[in-house]
Amino acid sequence: MLKNKVFTDPLIDNNPITRQVLGICSALAVTVKVEQAIVMTFALTFVLTMSNVIISLFRKYIPHNVRIIIQLTIIASLVVLIDLVLKAFLYSVSKELSIFVGLIITNCIVMGRADTFAMHNNVKNSFIDGLGNSFGYGLILIIVAIFRELFGSGAIYGFTIIPSSLYDSGYIDNGLMLLAPGAFIVLGLIIWLQRTKTGFIED
Amino acid sequence: MLNRLKTIKFVMLVSFVSSLLLAIIYSSVKPMVDTNIILDKKQSILKSIGINTNLLSNNEIEEKYKNHIVEMVIDTNGNINEDITLSDIVWKENKSSGLTNYLVKVEGEVLINKYLPIYKSKNPNGYIIPISGKGLWSTLEGYFAVSDDKSSTLGIVFYAHKETPGLGAEVDKPWFQNQFKIERGKKIFDKDRNLKSIKVNKQKNTLGKPYEVDGITGATVTSDGVTKFLKRDLQRYLNFLRVLN
Numbered sequence: 492m493l494k495n496k497v498f499t500d501p502l503i504d505n506n507p508i509t510r511q512v513l514g515i516c517s518a519l520a521v522t523v524k525v526e527q528a529i530v531m532t533f534a535l536t537f538v539l540t541m542s543n544v545i546i547s548l549f550r551k552y553i554p555h556n557v558r559i560i561i562q563l564t565i566i567a568s569l570v571v572l573i574d575l576v577l578k579a580f581l582y583s584v585s586k587e588l589s590i591f592v593g594l595i596i597t598n599c600i601v602m603g604r605a606d607t608f609a610m611h612n613n614v615k616n617s618f619i620d621g622l623g624n625s626f627g628y629g630l631i632l633i634i635v636a637i638f639r640e641l642f643g644s645g646a647i648y649g650f651t652i653i654p655s656s657l658y659d660s661g662y663i664d665n666g667l668m669l670l671a672p673g674a675f676i677v678l679g680l681i682i683w684l685q686r687t688k689t690g691f692i693e694d
Numbered sequence: 695m696l697n698r699l700k701t702i703k704f705v706m707l708v709s710f711v712s713s714l715l716l717a718i719i720y721s722s723v724k725p726m727v728d729t730n731i732i733l734d735k736k737q738s739i740l741k742s743i744g745i746n747t748n749l750l751s752n753n754e755i756e757e758k759y760k761n762h763i764v765e766m767v768i769d770t771n772g773n774i775n776e777d778i779t780l781s782d783i784v785w786k787e788n789k790s791s792g793l794t795n796y797l798v799k800v801e802g803e804v805l806i807n808k809y810l811p812i813y814k815s816k817n818p819n820g821y822i823i824p825i826s827g828k829g830l831w832s833t834l835e836g837y838f839a840v841s842d843d844k845s846s847t848l849g850i851v852f853y854a855h856k857e858t859p860g861l862g863a864e865v866d867k868p869w870f871q872n873q874f875k876i877e878r879g880k881k882i883f884d885k886d887r888n889l890k891s892i893k894v895n896k897q898k899n900t901l902g903k904p905y906e907v908d909g910i911t912g913a914t915v916t917s918d919g920v921t922k923f924l925k926r927d928l929q930r931y932l933n934f935l936r937v938l939n
Binding site for chain 1: 734
């Protein structure tokens with residue numbers, strides 16, 4: 492596979508959320524605010540890239556029959572690590588992300604990439620694949636978060652965008668956007684838009 | 695057989711290495727996490743009396759805390775106890791009711807809820823009382839501040855909860871907490887010094903009603919929870935609050 496393709500493919504064409512439909516759970520949970528989405532993206536990038544690299548490094552030694560357990564051990568260790576680092580250095584953000592950092596362990600993207608890609612490819616490609624998939628995930632996360640924060644709380648990245656004169660004339664923030672269904676709707680619109688453009692149809 | 699042995703060895707090795715690494719990292723960042731938690735509480739205490747700490751550095755928060763807050767311990771009769779300091783009190787949550795029990799060891803005996811923590815604030819003058827209790831999904835922990843007439847509310851803050859974002863979690867939004875500011879004229883005592891506490895009223899439209907604030911639409915359980923545990927926790931401080939000095 493071409494190096495470029497390994498990185499760019501998961502960004503749009505083979506995006507983990509919109510095309511592989513993985514990691515939906517966290518995409519609903521941490522997209523209320525753009526800041527949360529960005530921190531989550533960094534956390535996932537760290538976990539996914541590192542787990543891909545480590546698993547790819549040992550792929551020849553990992554016994555096939557217990558590979559899932561080994562992968563999970565590595566991923567879980569990395570997640571606990573990033574959780575501790577956040578608590579130590581970015582306490583307020585870690586408070587807002589609360590359990591969702593811990594739930595990276597169950598994020599299907601990480602396990603999915605570990606088992607389908609890192610187990611069969613060299614370290615360099617696995618690293619790039621990890622980055623690509625994280626950014627693909629982050630891209631969607633941030634787009635969804637921009638929509639939800641703008642229409643749900645009238646702000647982007649904490650800065651108020653919608654002028655107060657609009658509120659005075661009767662505009663109300665859409666509370667639905669703050670709830671999980673709001674994320675589903677935005678996500679659905681993105682998938683629809685993407686599939687209209689690429690012409691991809693699910694079998 | 696040889697293969698199976700190899701598998702077991704490998705699994706054990708992986709488990710050993712990852713636990714060792716995590717143990718080392720945990721013990722090295724633990725002090726920082728603890729400092730963060732304490733700092734976060736101090737920040738909440740300052741916020742409860744209306745001091746904005748958002749843009750302050752850690753040192754500035756410590757500085758402000760020192761200037762504004764005096765930590766005190768009172769007994770159940772409402773007298774200030776000088777022998778016991780706040781750090782002697784162990785906070786322990788009752789998991790079913792969310793009530794915080796305060797444990798103090800005096801001469802080898804553990805006393806429960808005989809001594810209570812309270813914070814006295816200067817400028818604005820008042821008292822800050824820790825509150826905690828059940829909402830819908832979780833225990834809410836926060837601080838409730840009254841002015842130095844021990845009745846007018848100064849503010850409320852929640853620093854820990856796991857309520858639904860957009861619904862119960864609105865308790866930590868400004869629109870909800872601002873209702874407890876002094877200029878809204880909310881009071882916890884009537885003129886005969888009977889404890890009324892503050893009711894979180896879902897009917898809304900509580901402007902001008904001294905013992906009620908607007909509740910949260912779609913979050914009945916959280917609203918009722920706050921009403922319930924606020925009164926319960928204030929009750930413990932009744933002997934202190936009722937007396938004006």
